[in-house]
Amino acid sequence: MAKGKVVFDENQxxxxxxxxxxxxxxxxxxxxxxxxxKGYHPAHVTDLEKCTGCANCAIICPDVVITVYRIDK
Amino acid sequence: MNIVFxxxxxxxxxxxxxxxxxxxxxxxxxxMEAIEELGLLGKAVGIAPVGCAVFAYEYFNCDxxxxxxxxAPAVATGIKRVHPDCLVFTYxxxxxxxxxxxxxxxxxxxxxxxxxxxxxxxAIYGMTGGQMAPTTLIGxxxxxxxxxxxxxxxxxxxxxxxxxxxxxxxxxxxxxxxNTPANIRKAKKAIKKAFxxxxxxxGFTMVxxxxxxxxxxxxxxxxxxxxxxxxxxxxYKLGIYKSSEGSVING
Numbered sequence: 001m002a003k004g005k006v007v008f009d010e011n012q013x014x015x016x017x018x019x020x021x022x023x024x025x026x027x028x029x030x031x032x033x034x035x036x037x038k039g040y041h042p043a044h045v046t047d048l049e050k051c052t053g054c055a056n057c058a059i060i061c062p063d064v065v066i067t068v069y070r071i072d073k
Numbered sequence: 074m075n076i077v078f079x080x081x082x083x084x085x086x087x088x089x090x091x092x093x094x095x096x097x098x099x100x101x102x103x104x105m106e107a108i109e110e111l112g113l114l115g116k117a118v119g120i121a122p123v124g125c126a127v128f129a130y131e132y133f134n135c136d137x138x139x140x141x142x143x144x145a146p147a148v149a150t151g152i153k154r155v156h157p158d159c160l161v162f163t164y165x166x167x168x169x170x171x172x173x174x175x176x177x178x179x180x181x182x183x184x185x186x187x188x189x190x191x192x193x194x195x196a197i198y199g200m201t202g203g204q205m206a207p208t209t210l211i212g213x214x215x216x217x218x219x220x221x222x223x224x225x226x227x228x229x230x231x232x233x234x235x236x237x238x239x240x241x242x243x244x245x246x247x248x249x250x251x252n253t254p255a256n257i258r259k260a261k262k263a264i265k266k267a268f269x270x271x272x273x274x275x276g277f278t279m280v281x282x283x284x285x286x287x288x289x290x291x292x293x294x295x296x297x298x299x300x301x302x303x304x305x306x307x308x309y310k311l312g313i314y315k316s317s318e319g320s321v322i323n324g
Contacts, residue, residue: 016094017295018094022254064102070074072075
């Protein structure tokens with residue numbers, strides 16, 4: 001399976017959680033321990049190793065926070 | 074390492090002012106991605122509405138114009154007639170296009186203006202604080218319909234795509250939704266198709282996008298997407314309502 005990498009522009013995140021619902025592998029969660037510059041709990045990836053770079057999270061993100069890479073083997 | 078997804082050059086670096094989970098951001102992005110993919114960023118002119126998207130011109134990285142409430146199709150008509158080589162599109166909400174500006178959009182379609190309307194339908198007035206819109210569903214609560222929309226009092230929700238599709242000047246009318254990644258991909262395809270048909274000079278084009286308003290619907294962004302699917306999509310059926318073949322395909 002393809003391997004991917006996602007990068008969150010954390011301070012742009014408004015904590016809406018739509019990326020959490022879109023990830024087919026349930027790898028994203030809101031980081032309840034941290035607060036970004038806007039005052040929201042930002043989204044983060046729990047296990048980047050399992051990311052396939054499908055870009056579903058980036059496609060549903062209303063604030064264009066996420067950049068997606070795919071690593072060629 | 075290849076980039077699979079990055080922010081389109083069609084958007085400026087300014088942060089959207091929209092509420093968390095508002096799908097306006099998605100629709101802004103797919104519209105500008107479509108223009109970028111067509112290589113028309115230097116030729117595009119966007120018309121911002123009055124409503125939540127009133128500052129759309131701050132986000133579109135192309136020439137933009139702010140129209141009076143509901144008058145975006147009239148402004149777009151003027152721009153397109155003076156600059157026929159430009160890609161001219163309006164970006165309007167349901168208050169702008171389906172309420173105060175209904176006459177404008179109907180007449181622009183009737184004249185067969187070679188413009189594209191991106192119609193964002195979220196079944197409520199967002200900017201003014203959640204009042205009932207012509208598109209509010211039967212039984213849906215709003216600040217001006219605290220017991221829910223009553224059909225005997227306010228009638229049934231207006232179906233703009235069905236209505237505009239009956240007009241001969243309309244070349245392409247499609248209704249899409251942005252509730253899932255798959256539907257967002259389809260929505261972008263529809264917007265791109267509408268732009269291409271405008272470039273071919275075939276007539277008026279419109280893409281109605283079913284959208285959410287978590288703040289005024291009073292639910293989380295996730296629940297709002299579910300509400301859209303369960304309540305809006307059965308009434309506002311997705312599909313192509315008019316295409317170059319002239320056929321009306323429902324659902």
